Amino acid sequence: MNTKDIEARIKKLPDDLIPEVMDYIDFLMTRHRNKRNGRKKFTFDWEGGLSHLKDDYSSVELQHKVSEWR
Numbered sequence: 001m002n003t004k005d006i007e008a009r010i011k012k013l014p015d016d017l018i019p020e021v022m023d024y025i026d027f028l029m030t031r032h033r034n035k036r037n038g039r040k041k042f043t044f045d046w047e048g049g050l051s052h053l054k055d056d057y058s059s060v061e062l063q064h065k066v067s068e069w070r
Helices: 003-012 015-036 059-069
Strands: none
Touching: none
């Protein structure tokens, strides 16, 4: 498949689907750029990072502390 084939298919689409195609193209380009730059997916390796504070603070108190630390 080449760009002429893609262009011919896009021309057959109803006008209201063109924005969806553009969004998908943008998504593919971003995904490709991220892979090329070696970006990793988000991980939850930070989970439990404040567990040592659980006996000293409630979850609400920790939320307030986080606001202070920012």
